[in-house]
Structure formats: C-alpha cells, structure tokens
Amino acid sequence: MSQPIDSIDGNRSHHAPAPNPHANPSEANTTKRALLLGYAPQTLEALRDELTELGVATGGTASLVHLESPEFDVAIHAPGTSSAERRQARELLGSHASLIEAPAALAVSRAASALEGEAPPAIDLDAYCARIGYRGPREATFHTLATLQEQHPAAIAFENLDVLMDKGIDLAPERIDAKLIDARRGGYCFEHNALFKRALTAMGFQVDGLIARVLWQAPAGSAPNLPTHMALRVWLDDTPWLVDVGFGGNMPTTPLDMTTSAPQPTPHGLYRVLPFGDGWRLQVWIEDRWRSLYELAPTPQLDIDYELPNWYTATHPDSHFRHRLTVALSTPEARYSLADQRLTVRTTDGQQTRTLLDADGLERTLHETFGLDVGPDWRPLLERIAES
Incomplete structure (x- = not known):
C-alpha cells in the first residue's frame, strides 16, 4: 500500500504506533488512520506526534499533490485550505472518510472524536429553518448565505433580558438551541452567531468564528x-x-466582501470593511459620515475562546448590557430598536420614528414587534425601565 509523502522530510513514510509484538494480525488491521492536510511543517509534526500517542497512524501533507494513498479514516484540514483542495480531498478519500476542518489547537481532538464516531454538536436544521422561515436550498452558495443572513435577524431578536435579570448566558449548543429555537427567545452576539455558525457548517459552509473590539459609541480617543x-x-x-447576525440595530444584513475596502450597499445602508493593522475595521455610513462599529482580529477562535468575553459581557458591572435594555430586529422593511423605554423604527427609505413606552407598552412591544413571549418575571424589570 502506498503512503503519502511526508511533507516534513520528503520521505514516503508515516507516523504509526510502535508495533506490539503480542498483537495478533486482526488487531493490526484495525489501526485507525488520519490524514492531516495544510498545516505548517512544524505544526504538522507536533500534531502527528500527539495522534501517534493515541494509537492513530497518521499521514501528513502540505498539499494534495503529494497524496498517493486515499486509505484514511478521517482527514483533518487547516482553515484556509482552498475549496479546490477540499473538493479534491473529498474525491480522493471517498465517502467512507470524514473530511473535517480544524485549527491546529483542535485538530487532534476532532480527529480522535471522528475516529471514535463522536459527532460534533448537532443542530436540528429543520427546526432552525422553520424558526427563521427559510424554505430554500441548503447548499453552500452565496444566494443561500445571503438569504439566511437576511431572514435570521428578521425572525430572531437581539436582546439582553436574561443579562438584566441576572440569569447569565449559557453558550452550550443545546442551551442556545433551547432558548433561541425552541423557546423562540432572542439573545446577543455570542448566542446568535454561534447558532448561525453551526447552521452554516451543517449546510456545508466553511466558517471561522472571529472576535472583535466594539467601537460603536466609544468616545473619541478612549x-x-x-x-x-x-x-x-x-x-x-x-x-x-464577513457575516454577522448579532450586532443589534446596526448589523449588516447581507454578507460583506472582506477583500475590498469599497463601500458595499445593503438593504439597511452602506458598509465598508477596511484593512486595519493585521485585521479589519467595519464601518457604516450614518448621518453623512463613516462610523466605526468594531475591529476584527484575523485569528479564528475556538468555541471555548468565547466563554470569557461572554462571562464579562453578561456579568461585569462595566458591561453596558448590565445597565440598559437593548432589543433589535432587522426586517427587509425596517429596523426596530428598543433602548430602555425608547422604541426607534427606521425604515429602509430613510424614515424614522421614536416612541417612549410605559411598562404596558414595553410588554406589548416586546411581544408584538419583537416576537418575544413575555414571562411573568419580566414585569418588575419592565416597570423599573419605564420609571427610569
């Protein structure tokens, strides 16, 4: 059986567990094999050593042009692997092997989970699509992506009610699904974009989670x-x-090309993505000038990387979400924003209305405008907000 060329030393060899002199031939035939694709040589060597410790035979290559044997049980590829190479890997590996994207920090754990038959956190796509009213194809195309990004923030509100009621925010996938899908609640960025990321991944999209510093409404020079x-x-x-379904009343409602700094029209205004340092700065055109929304770092984040910023945002006394009711919904016709007792409606033709609400008005608006089933424990909070 031919082996992949080792991209570290160029030899036709692979890492394999040390032979067990007491093993019988049938055990040898059950050795699992993993291919690592697209990682830097030093990273590749470290990953292969870890998998070897787990008893997994590994092949590694920086490019599929070196791949001679498709006989692997799983292939793990680095983020940024080209779509052409992913298609080629799928053709070479066949349907029996899993093809999984993973940053280096997750490569070994995802390979091990796949080899043990453990699936990543699942999402009920039927339930999600029903929640946002999506009935289109579930293929990884721009049209699908753009339609999903339009319908998600029109159906699932951005809101921080649990933060204001000291309930905390649990980012476990099953808790997000129970809240945003089953209970028809809303949430904030970590909940929305985590849910959207899993839905897109399940449809075959290649998705990176990113982290950003918020600049919106920050004082100049701060x-x-x-x-x-x-x-x-x-x-x-x-x-x-750039895709974002979790930035309240200023989120872009269509995907934004990250390779150009030119203004990009959306149903809710002009946006642009500027190179900034080693990342990007997102800006929106408001009141005849560009206003910065946030700065994005380029490094893909692991799910666990969001736990600390989520904890800070939900619990720290300096977090503005601890002090102000923020609810938003973006439909094809208008944006609806609730900041404490002030409801603002901005239509896509530029009209804007503002209304101050009492506690009854807040309760009615949360239900009728934002689609939230108001719980009985919300009333004291709404009364405090109305009186502030």
Whole structure:
C-alpha cells in the first residue's frame, strides 16, 4: 500500500504506533488512520506526534499533490485550505472518510472524536429553518448565505433580558438551541452567531468564528475596549465574507466582501470593511459620515475562546448590557430598536420614528414587534425601565 509523502522530510513514510509484538494480525488491521492536510511543517509534526500517542497512524501533507494513498479514516484540514483542495480531498478519500476542518489547537481532538464516531454538536436544521422561515436550498452558495443572513435577524431578536435579570448566558449548543429555537427567545452576539455558525457548517459552509473590539459609541480617543463581540468569516470559492447576525440595530444584513475596502450597499445602508493593522475595521455610513462599529482580529477562535468575553459581557458591572435594555430586529422593511423605554423604527427609505413606552407598552412591544413571549418575571424589570 502506498503512503503519502511526508511533507516534513520528503520521505514516503508515516507516523504509526510502535508495533506490539503480542498483537495478533486482526488487531493490526484495525489501526485507525488520519490524514492531516495544510498545516505548517512544524505544526504538522507536533500534531502527528500527539495522534501517534493515541494509537492513530497518521499521514501528513502540505498539499494534495503529494497524496498517493486515499486509505484514511478521517482527514483533518487547516482553515484556509482552498475549496479546490477540499473538493479534491473529498474525491480522493471517498465517502467512507470524514473530511473535517480544524485549527491546529483542535485538530487532534476532532480527529480522535471522528475516529471514535463522536459527532460534533448537532443542530436540528429543520427546526432552525422553520424558526427563521427559510424554505430554500441548503447548499453552500452565496444566494443561500445571503438569504439566511437576511431572514435570521428578521425572525430572531437581539436582546439582553436574561443579562438584566441576572440569569447569565449559557453558550452550550443545546442551551442556545433551547432558548433561541425552541423557546423562540432572542439573545446577543455570542448566542446568535454561534447558532448561525453551526447552521452554516451543517449546510456545508466553511466558517471561522472571529472576535472583535466594539467601537460603536466609544468616545473619541478612549482606550480600547476588551474584545467582546463575535462575528463570522465565511469562505466561498476562497473569498472571505464577513457575516454577522448579532450586532443589534446596526448589523449588516447581507454578507460583506472582506477583500475590498469599497463601500458595499445593503438593504439597511452602506458598509465598508477596511484593512486595519493585521485585521479589519467595519464601518457604516450614518448621518453623512463613516462610523466605526468594531475591529476584527484575523485569528479564528475556538468555541471555548468565547466563554470569557461572554462571562464579562453578561456579568461585569462595566458591561453596558448590565445597565440598559437593548432589543433589535432587522426586517427587509425596517429596523426596530428598543433602548430602555425608547422604541426607534427606521425604515429602509430613510424614515424614522421614536416612541417612549410605559411598562404596558414595553410588554406589548416586546411581544408584538419583537416576537418575544413575555414571562411573568419580566414585569418588575419592565416597570423599573419605564420609571427610569
């Protein structure tokens, strides 16, 4: 059986567990094999050593042009692997092997889980699509992505009610699904974009979670804030698109091309993505000038990387979400924003209305405008907000 060329030393060899002189031939035939694709040589060597310790035979290559044997049980590829190479890997590996994207920090654990038959956190796509009213194809195309990004923030409200009621925010996938899908609640960025990321991944999209420093409404010249916003980068034909369904009343409702700094029209205004340091700065055109929303770092984040910024945002006394009711919904016709007792409606043709609400008005608006089933324990909070 031929082996993949080792991209570290160029030999036709692979890492394998040390032979067990007492093993019988049938045990040898059950050795699991993992291919690592697209990692830097030093990273590749470290990953292969870890998998070897787990009893997994490994092959590694920086490029599929070196791949001679498709006889692997799982292939783990680095983020940024081109769509052409992913398609080639799928063709070479066949349907029996899993093809999984993973940053280096997750490569070994995801390979081990796949080899043990453990699936990543699942999402009920039927339930999710029903929640946002999506009935289109579930294929990784720009049209699908754009339609999903339009319908998600029109159906699932951005809101911080649990934060204001000291209930905390649990980012476990099953808890997010129970809240945003089953209970028809809303949430904030970590909940929205985590849910959207899993839905897109289940449809075959290549998605990176990113982290950002919020600049919106920060005083000029103020010190940088902690990075406390989650956004997504979606790759289509090797082009990165900024996707965000969790930035309240100013989120872009269509994907934004991250390779250009030119203004990009959306149903809710002009946006642009500027190169800034080693990342990007997202800006929106408001009141005849560009206003900065946030700065994105380029490094993909692991799910666990969001736990600390989520904890800070939900519990720290300096977090503005601890002090102000924030609810938003973006439909094709208008944006609806609730800041404490003030409801603002901005239509796509530029009209704007503002209304101050009492406690009854808040309760009615949360239900009728934002689609939230108001719980009996919300009333004391709404009365405090109305009196403030």
